[in-house]
Amino acid sequence: MDNVAAEQARDALATAEHARRQVAEEVGLPRAYWWVMAAGWLVLGAGGAVLPWWLTTIATVAFGAGHVIFASRLLSGRRRTQQIQVSAAVAGRRIPTVVVGMLFVFVAVTILVALALDAEGTDHASIWAAGMVAAVVGFGGPEILRVVRRWVRA
């Protein structure tokens, strides 16, 4: 230990920190989660346009329940790939809150876009709104989560 200079020790600490950061970059949800979410969004949007309101409500509740049952293990953000399981200490506890918060924002955006399109007289406004948000969720979900994590330091 006496032979190790401070500069060497600093480099070693930087190496260890770099390794930890590389693992932290792996925190997130599997790509398939975002695609399933996007598909669900689209189906519910289409349902809202063609089904009676009570059936759409049941479908939405069922989708939410399915999300709770099947995705709850994923929401920790520790199993984005099948190659590693990030430790709870590195992933932190705020990823589920961040993801659920994102979903609430997406719901709000869908409603606002649908109302705006409807006000302009667009046919099937809910389908168009759901389609737009579904595309954002499917293509940009992982990236949006990464940015939001950085903002809220989760």
Next chain:
Amino acid sequence: MTQPKFDELIHPSTRLSLVATLAAVDWAEFAFLKDRLELSDSALSKQLTTLEDAGYITTERRVSGSRRKVRARLTPAGRDAFDGHIAALQAIVGDAARPLSGPAPRS
């Protein structure tokens, strides 16, 4: 509080990266470690064997479909050694940053 304990086995750069990576995960597969550490199969195997012989990690061989996969995880002894080593490195850096003690020069 972790006792600082410099660990010669962990200190080499590649091994430190490997142990630091494993300290941040519950487990990692061989392919992930190989990719992130940019090591060949044989080089990574050698490092894992060294750490396994020291009791710092365990490896587990699994069959997934037609492929065999190796999973590595840090043992409690490995985690203690890593934490102690990091504490020792921090102590070295801290000592170097501390001003030398002694009487202040008179003007």
